[in-house]
Amino acid sequence: MKLFSSIEKKNKAIKIMNNKLSIYVCGPTVYNHVHIGNIRPIVVFDVLLRLLRTFKVDVNFVHNITDIDDKIIKQAKLENKTELEIGNYYLEHYKSILEKLNISKGIYFPKVSEHIGGIVKYIEFLVKKGFAYKVDGDVYFSIDKIKDYGIISNKYINDLEVGARIEENKSKKSPFDFVLWKETKSGLNWKTKFSYGRPGWHTECAYLINKYIGRSVDIHGGGVDLKFPHHENENAQNIALCNVPIAKNWVHVGHLTINDTKMSKSLNNCVYVKDLLEIYSGNAIRWFFYQTGYSNPINYADEYMEQAEEDISKIIDDINMFKSYLIINNELRPVMLSPSIFELLLNDLNIPNTITFINAEIKNAHIALRQKEYDTLNLKYNILYTLLNVLGINIENIHTDQNIDLLLKWDKLKSDRNFVQADVLRKELIRNKLI
Ligand SMILES: [Zn+2]
Structure with missing residues (x-):
């Protein structure tokens, strides 16, 4: 079968070895109800999963759950609950939405909070290999050592630096170095030899792919908005650690607009899937997505x-x-x-x-x-x-x-x-x- 490769920018044959294939799709941060734009990627990759299963391919499909995040801390304070309560509540909500949309069974959902020990070891190894450095209690990844940085999103460091206006942290070697471990005592935090803190988002996916799939995944999917910096940063860590790109194929799903404007929580124009399901069937939501090629943008009305x-x-x-x-x-x-x-x-x-x-x-x-x-x-x-x-x-x-x-x-x-x-x-x- 062929899929559109984000790097080659053309359809590329997918190699299936021994009738096995791995798929990783970046999952949600569980702090709120999901909106219609959030679920487009999982619907698209569910069709891929169903198609492969029709041909009796044994698919290892991993979809991570980010249940540690600043947004979750904020929501926990707002709802007067613990972060784990918020994470579990919205994870169950997410799973119930997936069920109503008839997403296949057998997808594995690892929770980040249950993998901190492994993630810390992963970061320690990056430091040991010289790809990461400590600044006080934080640990950063040094992107200048990765020559292919920018290959997925087609953004290159030199171009990026021209546009870089705000440097968030003066102690970083490059403004695009990203945090692997963030020192904090607010919200859920873990004691490590770096500091009390939490892992960075980009390192979670990179670690989970290594743990549940291996040195690289056959197909890495996600929304197009994740190309940069998230997917570049996942890839950079893997090149540092395993000397190979994290994915053999990158497949990105187009973004969704509402009445031709961006859908976002800050614009207060989100269409939540739970509300749609009060009016429409899960079949209708899928059928709406199907009117447009998955890699193209789609407009909701x-x-x-x-x-x-x-x-x-x-x-x-x-x-x-x-x-x-x-x-x-x-x-x-x-x-x-x-x-x-x-x-x-x-x-x-x-x-x-x-x-x-x-x-x-x-x-x-x-x-x-x-x-x-x-x-x-x-x-x-x-x-x-x-x-x-x-x-x-x-x-x-x-x-x-x-x-x-x-x-x-x-x-x-x-x-x-x-x-x-x-x-x-x-x-x-x-x-x-x-x-
Ligand atoms: Zn990811």
Whole structure:
């Protein structure tokens, strides 16, 4: 399969060795409810995970949880709770959102607070190798020793220094050196030989990749806004420690705007997923994302979400109707599908064109149904069901034993020419979205 590489800036074939692949996607800082922009990356990478699993690839998918952060301390003070309480509360909230969005099971969520010992050893090793230095109780990473610094974000030190106006800490050797360990006694802190303090964000991901995946991850994903400095800094540490880039492939998901302006907490225009889920289904949220290629920016507006709900509901109703007619005619059976149905997805997850293909197949299925070509209808049904499953669309099974009995009863009434009773039953079947 191919994915768009952020470094090469073109589609690049992904090498899958021994049918195994690792994916790391930077996770949330658990201090608040997630907004719609926050969840786009995990939805995109869930489609990738589902696609790989369809081809029986064994995927090690890690998604970290940052539960130590200044923002969490601030929120804890605001809510009069401990930081761990805040972290756990918003982590559970995040997981419940992922469940409602039908994100696959089997993703591993390591919490930073449970890995401090390992992170400290990691930082000590960077100091020992001469890539990090201490300033009082803080530890900084020295980026001038990394010749590829800037390769992911296409930003280079010389260009950066021109634009650098504010130097946050005069004691750093370069304004772009970043903190690995920050001395602090406010909020959760740990005693180390450096000082009482906490690890820096960039070092958490670098350490977790080493621990749970190895020297480098096959696919490192995240939002495009994380390219710089976060991903550059993850990569720099790994080059220092392991002498290889942290990722074989970098894949970035485009950012989200609301009514064409930036969505941010400071602008107070965030659309929270929990609020959307009061109105729309998880399927509709996914379908909204799918209208735009994952690496492009996407714009949110209520009318797009309404349209997405309408479109995906109609598709699900059609699929359920096809299934009903296949059951009535005793023609529903599994089919061996050609891998070519995944061609668009295998080519850099082309979801918008996959949707066009799905819509065309729905039309074909309607034609097959009208012409009573049940073999074709069964094939189309299987294609549609499989593709929607890879896209993470949750199709509730409405064909319960009771509903199947109703369908068969309706068919019998029709063949007995009992049209009055058949019509009464038909109305019930329509109400239950079975036909
Ligand atoms: Zn990260």
